[in-house]
Amino acid sequence: MNVTFSFQILAGNGSARRGEIKTQRGIIRTPAFMPVGTAATVKSMFPDSVHAAGTDIVLANTYHLMLRPGAERIARLGGLHHFMHWPYPILTDSGGYQVMSLSALRKIDDKGVTFRSHLDGMLFELTPERAIEIQNLLGADIVMQLDECIKLPAPDSEVERAMKLSLHWAQRSKRAFEGATPGRALFGIVQGGTSPTLRKQSARELISMDFSGYAIGGLAVGEPQDVMLATIDETVPELPINKPRYLMGVGEPDDLLAAVESGIDMFDCVLPTRAGRHALAYTRLGKVNLKNAHHAEDPRPLDEQSQCPAARDYSRAYLHHLVKANEMLGAMLLTWANIAYYQELMEGIRVAISTGRLPEFAAATRENWKKEPR
Amino acid sequence: MNVTFSFQILAGNGSARRGEIKTQRGIIRTPAFMPVGTAATVKSMFPDSVHAAGTDIVLANTYHLMLRPGAERIARLGGLHHFMHWPYPILTDSGGYQVMSLSALRKIDDKGVTFRSHLDGMLFELTPERAIEIQNLLGADIVMQLDECIKLPAPDSEVERAMKLSLHWAQRSKRAFEGATPGRALFGIVQGGTSPTLRKQSARELISMDFSGYAIGGLAVGEPQDVMLATIDETVPELPINKPRYLMGVGEPDDLLAAVESGIDMFDCVLPTRAGRHALAYTRLGKVNLKNAHHAEDPRPLDEQSQCPAARDYSRAYLHHLVKANEMLGAMLLTWANIAYYQELMEGIRVAISTGRLPEFAAATRENWKKEPR
Numbered sequence: 001m002n003v004t005f006s007f008q009i010l011a012g013n014g015s016a017r018r019g020e021i022k023t024q025r026g027i028i029r030t031p032a033f034m035p036v037g038t039a040a041t042v043k044s045m046f047p048d049s050v051h052a053a054g055t056d057i058v059l060a061n062t063y064h065l066m067l068r069p070g071a072e073r074i075a076r077l078g079g080l081h082h083f084m085h086w087p088y089p090i091l092t093d094s095g096g097y098q099v100m101s102l103s104a105l106r107k108i109d110d111k112g113v114t115f116r117s118h119l120d121g122m123l124f125e126l127t128p129e130r131a132i133e134i135q136n137l138l139g140a141d142i143v144m145q146l147d148e149c150i151k152l153p154a155p156d157s158e159v160e161r162a163m164k165l166s167l168h169w170a171q172r173s174k175r176a177f178e179g180a181t182p183g184r185a186l187f188g189i190v191q192g193g194t195s196p197t198l199r200k201q202s203a204r205e206l207i208s209m210d211f212s213g214y215a216i217g218g219l220a221v222g223e224p225q226d227v228m229l230a231t232i233d234e235t236v237p238e239l240p241i242n243k244p245r246y247l248m249g250v251g252e253p254d255d256l257l258a259a260v261e262s263g264i265d266m267f268d269c270v271l272p273t274r275a276g277r278h279a280l281a282y283t284r285l286g287k288v289n290l291k292n293a294h295h296a297e298d299p300r301p302l303d304e305q306s307q308c309p310a311a312r313d314y315s316r317a318y319l320h321h322l323v324k325a326n327e328m329l330g331a332m333l334l335t336w337a338n339i340a341y342y343q344e345l346m347e348g349i350r351v352a353i354s355t356g357r358l359p360e361f362a363a364a365t366r367e368n369w370k371k372e373p374r
Numbered sequence: 375m376n377v378t379f380s381f382q383i384l385a386g387n388g389s390a391r392r393g394e395i396k397t398q399r400g401i402i403r404t405p406a407f408m409p410v411g412t413a414a415t416v417k418s419m420f421p422d423s424v425h426a427a428g429t430d431i432v433l434a435n436t437y438h439l440m441l442r443p444g445a446e447r448i449a450r451l452g453g454l455h456h457f458m459h460w461p462y463p464i465l466t467d468s469g470g471y472q473v474m475s476l477s478a479l480r481k482i483d484d485k486g487v488t489f490r491s492h493l494d495g496m497l498f499e500l501t502p503e504r505a506i507e508i509q510n511l512l513g514a515d516i517v518m519q520l521d522e523c524i525k526l527p528a529p530d531s532e533v534e535r536a537m538k539l540s541l542h543w544a545q546r547s548k549r550a551f552e553g554a555t556p557g558r559a560l561f562g563i564v565q566g567g568t569s570p571t572l573r574k575q576s577a578r579e580l581i582s583m584d585f586s587g588y589a590i591g592g593l594a595v596g597e598p599q600d601v602m603l604a605t606i607d608e609t610v611p612e613l614p615i616n617k618p619r620y621l622m623g624v625g626e627p628d629d630l631l632a633a634v635e636s637g638i639d640m641f642d643c644v645l646p647t648r649a650g651r652h653a654l655a656y657t658r659l660g661k662v663n664l665k666n667a668h669h670a671e672d673p674r675p676l677d678e679q680s681q682c683p684a685a686r687d688y689s690r691a692y693l694h695h696l697v698k699a700n701e702m703l704g705a706m707l708l709t710w711a712n713i714a715y716y717q718e719l720m721e722g723i724r725v726a727i728s729t730g731r732l733p734e735f736a737a738a739t740r741e742n743w744k745k746e747p748r
Binding site: 322 | 414417418419422442443447450452458670673683692695698699703706
């Protein structure tokens with residue numbers, strides 16, 4: 001295919017936008033939620049079900065894939081899309097976040113980061129250039145710059161140092177990405193902790209480098225939701241209107257809804273898949289913990305109005321039984337139901353923006369979330 | 375529905391038979407392979423995929439279900455078919471085999487067996503009458519008598535004692551099953567170890583009680599394949615031609631093929647599902663161990679000619695990766711591929727019997743199984 005990467009805004013409602021990203025692998029309807037396919041699989045789901053649930057794009061992790069099975073191996077096998085049987089768009093992160101959170105003995109300097117694999121202790125090096133090379137080998141449609149993501153709270157000086165290093169790495173990532181095929185895109189990542197000043201500085205310098213999209217990184221790392229939303233509200237106005245805005249690693253359904261209202265277009269998060277493996281279901285009417293004994297004889301499905309077979313066709317009693325018996329089908333059904341609910345929410349959001357009724361949709365949705373007994 | 379349980383032989387080829395069992399829940403094409411759904415789930419598979427792979431009937435375990443979630447609870451929830459979202463025929467075993475192999479502190483006497491649950495140590499009693507009651511509560515289409523299944527080798531006197539106890543329990547099971555709905559059936563179980571004399575005695579006495587089908591129990595418990603097949607060959611001629619013959623707990627694909635040639639109509643076995651969770655694939659061309667490093671860059675699927683997406687659409691390299699990374703999708707795909715292969719084999723067998731070409735089919739199938747390098 002010979003499609004130029006592009007982003008088009010189709011409708012707006014307050015700060016929220018309904019849009020479409022075109023890639024060589026297909027269209028991404030925004031606001032979009034990207035399920036996480038860490039090791040080239042959205043855990044416990046068949047790719048067909050991921051797509052049928054309304055997913056246009058998945059995220060895969062550079063860190064995990066560079067360690068196992070290796071980016072060069074995936075390239076020899078025809079690229080990540082073919083490898084994981086997912087012909088639709090893929091965004092890969094740069095590996096920076098996982099290096100910080102998972103690896104041992106990491107050493108960061110201006111050049112990049114060296115670390116030992118959490119799997120076997122082998123030594124690896126990740127530079128901005130190598131992060132781009134890996135993502136090119138994987139064949140990602142949306143590529144992320146290498147950044148340094150620190151834990152919050154942190155001293156201002158440390159936040160500023162990491163933000164400036166990330167800007168330096170952004171510049172090198174940009175150079176390394178030059179000449180990539182036109183249907184693919186590189187995003188820069190705004191850092192700066194919860195400091196409006198640092199966020200603005202980061203955003204402005206990134207914009208001067210001209211990326212195809214801008215991510216807000218370094219949030220949802222322990223700060224309260226209102227602090228996260230305030231930081232988003234400080235940052236978004238700095239970003240160009242005509243480029244996708246991606247809030248990394250977020251979040252709960254109510255985080256997504258609030259961030260869309262603040263003008264965010266893209267999200268990824270492990271929550272719906274991880275919760276599915278831990279007996280927690282996200283539904284239209286709130287969260288349901290299937291471990292709870294009061295579900296043992298409950299004949300109701302998670303949500304009889306759902307279009308998803310997992311949420312519609314199996315009783316809570318059965319799901320409770322599967323969870324208690326530690327049966328794989330429990331995780332399979334709950335993950336499927338959760339991804340389907342997240343995508344149902346995103347579709348509801350998109351329709352609401354298109355029809356100018358996002359405030360009403362948001363209010364009704366928030367009311368509904370209170371309906372499941374806690 | 376108001377369907378009478380029935381068995382019709384549609385074609386024969388040597389001792390092998392192609393037939394159809396009619397139940398209130400649908401038709402079972404024989405020879406039939408029944409995947410095992412121990413705890414009301416065929417492990418790591420969606421029921422839709424189990425059916426789409428060519429499965430007419432699954433087996434569920436009375437022992438596991440009586441302990442958790444309990445037969446009365448499943449009955450209150452509308453029965454096992456509804457509970458596990460499987461509207462097709464179900465055969466339940468009587469619980470005897472698992473009591474012997476899994477429970478602690480069991481005590482067998484003429485009345486029945488008392489044992490402690492392997493889950494929580496709670497005390498349970500299983501009598502022939504209670505085993506029937508449980509299976510009726512579950513709503514099984516084919517119900518098995520309680521029997522005592524001993525480990526082989528065992529002294530003749532012990533084999534004879536257990537066989538005679540099983541006959542006594544068969545009689546009581548028959549009485550307890552009287553008045554069950556007409557679309558359902560009770561099978562007797564031939565015991566007697568590897569002794570032709572005891573097997574014949576067991577078969578004759580069971581036949582005098584007039585069951586809807588006859589199982590051969592107590593095989594595939596450690597004896598060599600030729601001993602198992604010899605015992606089948608001694609037993610089958612004792613069984614009525616016009617009733618289904620069910621070889622319990624068997625087995626490998628080559629066991630199934632050989633037993634069909636000896637006149638067996640039904641099988642159940644955990645092998646394809648258990649192997650799928652342990653990185654072993656059964657294919658048309660033999661067994662494939664996906665743990666093996668030589669699959670790491672193998673772009674070929676398990677079997678490009680398979681109708682099953684799991685066997686056709688994913689490379690061995692990807693399956694190897696999933697297994698190494700301990701990803702649930704590995705077990706999901708391999709189990710699916712295995713059940714699909716078992717059902718493809720059974721369909722091949724049924725067509726071969728119908729066309730009078732079972733010997734040629736069997737020879738070609740056995741040649742094919744040698745083709746995967748070990």
